[in-house]
Each structure stands twice: as structure tokens, then as C-alpha cells.
Amino acid sequence: MQFTEVKYRVAAKGSPREILGGISGSASPGEVLALMGPSGSGKTTLLSILGGRAGAGAVEGSISYNDEPYGKSLKRRIGFVTQDDVLFTHLTVKETLTYAALLRLPRTMTREQKKERAMDIIYELGLERCQDTMIGGSFVRGVSGGERKRVCIGNEILINPSLLFLDEPTSGLDSTTALRIVQLLHDIAEDGKTVITTIHQPSSRLFHKFDKLILLGKGSLLYFGKASEAMPYFQSIGCSPLIAMNPAEFLLDLANGNTNDVSVPSELDDKVHMENYTLENNNSKNDYRPSAQDVHEYLVDAYETRVAIKEKKKLLAPLPISDDLKATITSSKREWGTSWCQQFSILFCRGIKERRHDYLSWMRITQVIATSIILGLLWWRSDPSTLKGLEDQAGLLFFIAVFWGFFPVFTAIFTFPQERAMLNKERAVDMYKLSAYFLARTTSDLPLDLFLPVIFMVIVYFMAGLKATATHFFLSVLTVFLSIIAAQGLGLAIGASLLDIKKATTLASVTVMTFMLAGGFFVKRVPAFISWLRYLSFNYHTYRLLLKVQYDPVPEILTTTKHMDNGATEVAALVAMIIGYRVLAYLSLRWVKPPSS
Numbered sequence: 001m002q003f004t005e006v007k008y009r010v011a012a013k014g015s016p017r018e019i020l021g022g023i024s025g026s027a028s029p030g031e032v033l034a035l036m037g038p039s040g041s042g043k044t045t046l047l048s049i050l051g052g053r054a055g056a057g058a059v060e061g062s063i064s065y066n067d068e069p070y071g072k073s074l075k076r077r078i079g080f081v082t083q084d085d086v087l088f089t090h091l092t093v094k095e096t097l098t099y100a101a102l103l104r105l106p107r108t109m110t111r112e113q114k115k116e117r118a119m120d121i122i123y124e125l126g127l128e129r130c131q132d133t134m135i136g137g138s139f140v141r142g143v144s145g146g147e148r149k150r151v152c153i154g155n156e157i158l159i160n161p162s163l164l165f166l167d168e169p170t171s172g173l174d175s176t177t178a179l180r181i182v183q184l185l186h187d188i189a190e191d192g193k194t195v196i197t198t199i200h201q202p203s204s205r206l207f208h209k210f211d212k213l214i215l216l217g218k219g220s221l222l223y224f225g226k227a228s229e230a231m232p233y234f235q236s237i238g239c240s241p242l243i244a245m246n247p248a249e250f251l252l253d254l255a256n257g258n259t260n261d262v263s264v265p266s267e268l269d270d271k272v273h274m275e276n277y278t279l280e281n282n283n284s285k286n287d288y289r290p291s292a293q294d295v296h297e298y299l300v301d302a303y304e305t306r307v308a309i310k311e312k313k314k315l316l317a318p319l320p321i322s323d324d325l326k327a328t329i330t331s332s333k334r335e336w337g338t339s340w341c342q343q344f345s346i347l348f349c350r351g352i353k354e355r356r357h358d359y360l361s362w363m364r365i366t367q368v369i370a371t372s373i374i375l376g377l378l379w380w381r382s383d384p385s386t387l388k389g390l391e392d393q394a395g396l397l398f399f400i401a402v403f404w405g406f407f408p409v410f411t412a413i414f415t416f417p418q419e420r421a422m423l424n425k426e427r428a429v430d431m432y433k434l435s436a437y438f439l440a441r442t443t444s445d446l447p448l449d450l451f452l453p454v455i456f457m458v459i460v461y462f463m464a465g466l467k468a469t470a471t472h473f474f475l476s477v478l479t480v481f482l483s484i485i486a487a488q489g490l491g492l493a494i495g496a497s498l499l500d501i502k503k504a505t506t507l508a509s510v511t512v513m514t515f516m517l518a519g520g521f522f523v524k525r526v527p528a529f530i531s532w533l534r535y536l537s538f539n540y541h542t543y544r545l546l547l548k549v550q551y552d553p554v555p556e557i558l559t560t561t562k563h564m565d566n567g568a569t570e571v572a573a574l575v576a577m578i579i580g581y582r583v584l585a586y587l588s589l590r591w592v593k594p595p596s597s
């Protein structure tokens, strides 16, 4: 790939700010290109632009991949490992790579071949010992940092990408693990791939593994060329270390404008006046160092005048490319790895595996069992034959309607905000259709969501002495199920439209409280101007259905003045909510842009 004069500007507080000022370079198949520079020099920005993931700023310059511009199908041939790559916490290493293989590898491969490819990657990356360990996260112990990085790389090399981009794959790792990862990148490149990686502070052993190097300083190019020729180049412009130094450390010092233990050229000495020097330690002339800004300007000038023009000429000469490759790269057709149904079933299984730990955690089970036992004891063998007993029992039915209207909203609300990063990442490489993800994600929770209410209902129903026939019990459970699915829809819609957990919980609390108050238990004779509110409340419809199941006809004292027929209106209202909220959630997910984090 080649890129010339890449510039990037963002609007900061109204005025444009230049992040990258004309960067040129290239990397060919078989090469590892390292992007180095101090923190904030623009490495990640450049990598993102080259990987087709530029942010909201304006990009100028030309970027070509084997002489062709970035195209849709190229997206599938690029692997991109970000700095804080997202992985599912509760999946094992093997599950993570297998699901990625099933979703990303082409349709021409069978399911078995895809699974084999995932296993090959596990062995290639030396992950066989931890293949059954959970990935883990902040609250769950899992694989080590180095293993996690290798899983992220594995996720991308699965698809055999022509171009692999990595943002700081070695940060936070010890030098041996870092070397292992860079050696791996080297091996991947030797297979005919182009690898471009940002790197923070490589050891000297690591530095020598790179074929090409781009050194950035404050968004400007200080060096582009072979990594092995970087030191001779800086020597040729009068900058060389005065003591034995790791070349990477020397280059970063220079890019930072720090010239301690570095000889500076006479041009820089002459150019800089005494007032531009910063005083260090004592007053002798030898202890004055050029300012960081002067060093930066000198290095940018030196590169521009001595190397840039020559290099740009080389870059602008097009590389030969076969017609077949050209056709693949320029084709704008989207290619999905699997059919819609397969995407749905893979995502469904992945969803269940990832979430079963949350749903079936002892904390949740204890919470539900404890609540149901307390309710059972409070309403122990309740008797609706007296007016007081009837009102008491209706209170229990209302509590059930509220409890199972409240709980699912607050679990579903986190679904999309939490998975936003993963969804963005996977959708960026066309792993699946949004509709397949949405349907799988919203249905994979159901079996788990409906498991706890059954336990709850069994305990409460029989302890409280509600109508003890199979039909009454099953109709009550069915009503609770409808309420849960409707409430879940509301949670999904709020989460998907706000994509921010704090805002979503605030809105959900207000909505759920309003629905609860409008539920027909506290105020039965609701003023006409506000009575429409209760028709939107799933608590209202659930409560009325539960009353209908227990007492037929429902005594007027328990319900509103509205005549209650066979319950079809309430069922229809709940079904309309189930569908309506989900459609709203889907549309929000499709159209709402995530807030910048």
C-alpha cells in the first residue's frame, strides 16, 4: 500500500487543528512497517486513516492499496487490531476464535473447515494451553494480557487478510512476550501479507524485526524508510547518540526534541540563538540544549530537503498489479461469510454462551428465590372470600405485575450500550447483518429470562394459595411471560436510542415509575385527561390479565370502571408493545450514532 501527503484536520473548539501534516510512505507484501513517535504524535490517527477508519475529521492526500483506492470489498481483506480491542468476557479462547471463524470465513468453506481454521490459529499463536480459559475482564479472572493480545490478533488473521493493522500490540507486555508477538507479525508478513503496526517503546531486539519505519513528531514526518537505515540517516544529518543507546529510545528522544546524550549538528547550533536555549544544571555553554521546537523544525526540514522528494517520486510510481487482484479490490459487492439464517443461529448460540453467566448467577437466583419466599410468607394461604382478603390478594397480583415489569427493563437496558463497541467493530468488517444480530441478541436472552420467573411463580403461586388448577397456573405464567417480553422491549428501545447507560437508566426509572403508577392499582378512577397513560403501561395490562385469570368475572372493586371482556384487549396491547418497542429498538440501533466516548 502507498500513501502520499496524508493530512488530517479536526475542528477543535471551532477552529481547525491539524493532526497530521502530509505523511507519505508505503509498505509492500512481506514487510512490517512500524509507526513510531512520542505519545500524541499521531500514530493511531495515521493507522486508523490507513485502515479506512478515519474519524470525523477531514482527510486529504492519496491512499492506495495495490494502486487502487479503498473499496468495500477491501474492508473484508483488512485485519485491524485496536489498542483496547473488545472481546466477550465469558467466552473461552476457543469459543471466541471459533465464532469469529464461523462468521467471517467465506461461504465456500464448510463449518468443519472453519472450526479447523480456528484450531490452526490457536496452535499457530501458541494458545493451546489456554484454549478453554475464559477471556475475562475487569471483574472476571481470565487469560493474561499477552494471551488476550494474541487472541485479538488471531481474530484478525483468521481471515487471512492481505493487510494487517495493529495499534500498539505490545503495550503493557513484558519484553519476551512483546518479542514473541512481533516475531509473530514478522512470520505473518513473510507469508506475503503487509503488516502495519504502531509501537510505543520497542526494545532494540524488537526494533530490528521491523522492515520499514515511520517516525512521527507532532504530526509531521521525521523519517520514512528502512528501519535498518534510520540510524545512518540521523547520523548523516548530524544527530547521533553520544552513549550506547537502544535505537528506538534514541529516535523517540529526538522526536520529542530531547537532545541529552545526543550530538546535535552545527546547523542547529548556529541557527538557534542563545535566548532559544534552555538552561540545564549550570551555566557552561556545553550545558545549553536546543529547544524541543528547534529540534523538531530541524528534523522536519532535514527530511523534507534530503529525503522526502526522492521518496515521494518512488511512491508515485504505480506498482504492477494483476487484473484478478484489481477486480477483487475494486468490486463494491458486499460479501457475507454466511447466510442470514446461519448468522442468526451462530449469534444466538454466542449470545446464550456469553450471557448465561449473568443470568444464572447465584446472586440473581438468590434474589428471585428470596423475594418469592418473602412474598409467599406475607401472602401465605391468602383467602379471597372476604373483601379484605380479596384486596390483599389483588395487591400480590399487582406486585407480581410490577416486579416482572421492572426487572427486565433494567437488564435489557444495558444490552446495546454494553455491546456497542463490539457491534461497531464487527459491523465495520461486515461480519453479519444488523437484522441477524438484532434478532439473535433479543431472542437469545429469552430462554434465560423466562427461567427465573418460572421458579418465582411456582414458589409464590402455591405458597400464597392462588387458584390451584393447572390452567390457572399456566395462564398466570403466560401473562407474566408476555409482560417480561414487553418490558424487555422497552429496555432495549431505551438502551438502543440513548446508547449511554447513565441517560438510559434515568429515562427508564422515570418511565417505569410512571407506568407503575398508571397501572390501575393505586388510582382506579383516573382523571380522563391522563387516563390514556395507563394504556401504554404494561403493568396495567398485566395486572388486569392476572385479575382476569384469578377471578372471572373480575369484581368491580378491584379494577377500573372500564368493562373487562375476555382479556383479548390486554393481550393485544401487550403483543403490540412487544413488537412496537422492538421495532423502535432496531430503528434506533440502525440510525442513532453512538455518543463519542
Ligand SMILES: Nc1ncnc2c1ncn2[C@@H]1O[C@H](COP(=O)(O)OP(=O)(O)OP(=O)(O)O)[C@@H](O)[C@H]1O
Binding pocket: 010, 012, 019, 037, 038, 039, 040, 041, 042, 043, 044, 045, 046, 055, 056, 057
Ligand atoms: N477527533 C479528534 N479530535 C481532537 N483531537 C484529536 C482527534 N483525534 C486525534 N486527536 C489528537 O491528535 C493527537 C494524536 O493522537 P493519536 O491518538 O493519533 O496519538 P498517538 O501518537 O497514537 O498517541 P498515543 O501513543 O498516546 O496513543 C492527539 O493530541 C489527540 O488528542
